[in-house]
Amino acid sequence: MSVPEQFDVIVVGGGPAGSTLIADQGHRVVLVDKQSFPRYQIGESLLPATVHGVCRLLGVEDEVRAAGFTVKRGGSFRWGTSPEPWNFLFALSPELSGPTSYAYQVDRMTFDHLLLKNAARHGVDVREESPALAAVTDGERVSGIRYTDPGGRERELAARWVVDASGNGSRLHAAAGGRRQYSEFFQNLAVFGYFEGGGRLPAPDSGNILCAAFDEGWLWYIPLSDTLTSVGAVLNRGQAARISADRERTLMESIQRCAIVRDMLGGAVRVTEGTYGEIRVRKDYSYADTRFWAPGIALAGDAACFIDPVFSTGVHLATYGGLLAARSVNSVLAGELPEERAFGEFEARYRREYAVFYEFLAAFYDMQQHEDSYFWKARKVTNMRAGDMEAFTTLVAGAYSAEAALVRPDTLAERFSASSADLAGAVERTGAARTPSGERMTELFRAPVVADVMTEMNQIQRRGVGGAITEPPLIEGGLVPSPDGRRWIEPDTAPAAG
Ligand code: FAD
Numbered sequence: 001m002s003v004p005e006q007f008d009v010i011v012v013g014g015g016p017a018g019s020t021l022i023a024d025q026g027h028r029v030v031l032v033d034k035q036s037f038p039r040y041q042i043g044e045s046l047l048p049a050t051v052h053g054v055c056r057l058l059g060v061e062d063e064v065r066a067a068g069f070t071v072k073r074g075g076s077f078r079w080g081t082s083p084e085p086w087n088f089l090f091a092l093s094p095e096l097s098g099p100t101s102y103a104y105q106v107d108r109m110t111f112d113h114l115l116l117k118n119a120a121r122h123g124v125d126v127r128e129e130s131p132a133l134a135a136v137t138d139g140e141r142v143s144g145i146r147y148t149d150p151g152g153r154e155r156e157l158a159a160r161w162v163v164d165a166s167g168n169g170s171r172l173h174a175a176a177g178g179r180r181q182y183s184e185f186f187q188n189l190a191v192f193g194y195f196e197g198g199g200r201l202p203a204p205d206s207g208n209i210l211c212a213a214f215d216e217g218w219l220w221y222i223p224l225s226d227t228l229t230s231v232g233a234v235l236n237r238g239q240a241a242r243i244s245a246d247r248e249r250t251l252m253e254s255i256q257r258c259a260i261v262r263d264m265l266g267g268a269v270r271v272t273e274g275t276y277g278e279i280r281v282r283k284d285y286s287y288a289d290t291r292f293w294a295p296g297i298a299l300a301g302d303a304a305c306f307i308d309p310v311f312s313t314g315v316h317l318a319t320y321g322g323l324l325a326a327r328s329v330n331s332v333l334a335g336e337l338p339e340e341r342a343f344g345e346f347e348a349r350y351r352r353e354y355a356v357f358y359e360f361l362a363a364f365y366d367m368q369q370h371e372d373s374y375f376w377k378a379r380k381v382t383n384m385r386a387g388d389m390e391a392f393t394t395l396v397a398g399a400y401s402a403e404a405a406l407v408r409p410d411t412l413a414e415r416f417s418a419s420s421a422d423l424a425g426a427v428e429r430t431g432a433a434r435t436p437s438g439e440r441m442t443e444l445f446r447a448p449v450v451a452d453v454m455t456e457m458n459q460i461q462r463r464g465v466g467g468a469i470t471e472p473p474l475i476e477g478g479l480v481p482s483p484d485g486r487r488w489i490e491p492d493t494a495p496a497a498g
Pocket residue numbers: 012013014015016017018032033034035039041042043044045046047130131132133165166167168169170171190232282283284300301302303306309311312313314315316318
């Protein structure tokens with residue numbers, strides 16, 4: 001093999017996590033992806049922090065707006081005790097109400113390609129059809145990768161940092177020295193397809209994602225355009241044999257079992273040709289790696305962790321992980337911080353974000369009272385197995401020195417049950433109204449488990465919208481972002497808030 005090409009940073013994977021690492025700090029960045037873009041991916045419903053925070057920081061927000069994606073004001077849920085759908089609207093967040101309190105439903109072929117082209121415009125050397133084969137090490141340190149170029153030749157790249165953003169099928173994540181730990185609580189399978197001509201919720205909620213629970217699981221209904229809808233059923237892993245016997249039948253039967261989605265698809269036809277014509281299946285088991293970084297390598301996006309899709313958190317966690325990794329790489333390459341300090345902050349923040357969503361989603365599942373359904377019974381917080389809780393608690397422990405309740409297994413069941421009761425109470429108080437009734441609906445954002453989830457997302461969005469801001473440390477004793485959001489700095493060197 002020839003002499004390795006030399007870079008400062010190698011990014012593996014050109015999804016949202018990978019293309020967040022742009023080369024705007026003078027570093028030489030190369031990105032390899034095994035596929036050719038545009039390429040299909042599931043994960044179409046976004047959150048505002050990605051759109052107004054990360055996309056704005058990356059300088060791609062205008063282009064994303066111009067793409068004409070469906071505007072999503074929030075989520076509508078047929079979930080919990082109310083027979084009527086209720087709303088979770090971004091505009092009712094007391095902190096973020098205003099002109100940027102929306103996100104988009106995106107065709108990921110277009111969205112991911114926009115982000116990847118933006119990375120190339122910012123100086124990243126993007127190489128498609130170039131699968132990474134393995135990490136290369138130099139002693140204890142990851143020092144590069146081997147990959148195959150589009151001509152089929154094996155090549156080597158060397159760099160001071162490798163960021164693995166190659167998604168849930170990552171072949172490199174073990175190079176960080178950890179292992180993937182799966183949550184026993186969220187072990188679902190998703191079967192999904194696309195429909196033309198489905199109905200829409202009444203305005204102004206017509207762009208919302210609709211998530212509707214039924215006996216065997218839940219369905220998502222995402223309006224991708226005026227006529228195209230993404231529909232998926234999330235089922236117990238015990239349904240694997242049924243799904244592999246007949247995907248289409250399983251999806252159609254699930255739709256029939258869920259009245260609200262069945263009615264909305266009354267006049268619709270399933271797309272049967274082209275990229276959207278396939279019925280796909282994904283395990284959406286939730287997992288996190290026991291290590292997010294080691295000398296020379298960091299994991300971002302699904303390569304690091306994934307959590308159940310009911311609240312559309314995947315792309316947020318991916319772009320957040322990419323942003324945190326970029327700050328750490330930039331600080332270390334500029335010689336401003338030791339790598340343990342910079343990547344310690346990366347891992348602590350990333351695990352915190354994962355942990356708050358984990359608790360929130362467990363509480364969310366628990367709200368769906370359905371004691372005689374196997375799917376929902378297995379997802380009651382009170383039925384969570386102690387071992388699962390402990391495994392996950394250990395996983396987040398590093399980030400949570402200040403949150404003793406989350407790292408002590410004996411108090412965990414109590415904490416999760418309290419969060420669930422708290423969330424269910426807030427939903428109850430909002431009433432079933434689809435259209436916002438102001439005060440009542442802000443109840444949701446007052447629930448502590450929701451407030452925790454919003455903290456960092458609000459901060460990212462505020463930074464995107466407001467430009468340079470000074471933030472307090474998120475983790476006790478931790479770092480803060482530099483005013484431009486691109487690096488980490490010690491809090492005592494941060495400029496005073498203006
Ligand atoms: P990806 O988008 O998977 O990108 C990884 C890239 O790495 C790919 O382009 C791939 O080609 C490349 N790659 C892989 N292996 C290699 C290799 N060896 N060498 C080079 N390149 C490689 N998220 C949401 O935000 N909203 C949703 O509504 C939502 N719904 C979901 C529904 C389901 C059923 C599931 C399973 C997930 C859902 N998600 C959702 C999650 C979302 O799909 C992911 O979290 C998100 O795509 C992660 O982005 P990423 O950049 O980490 O990885």
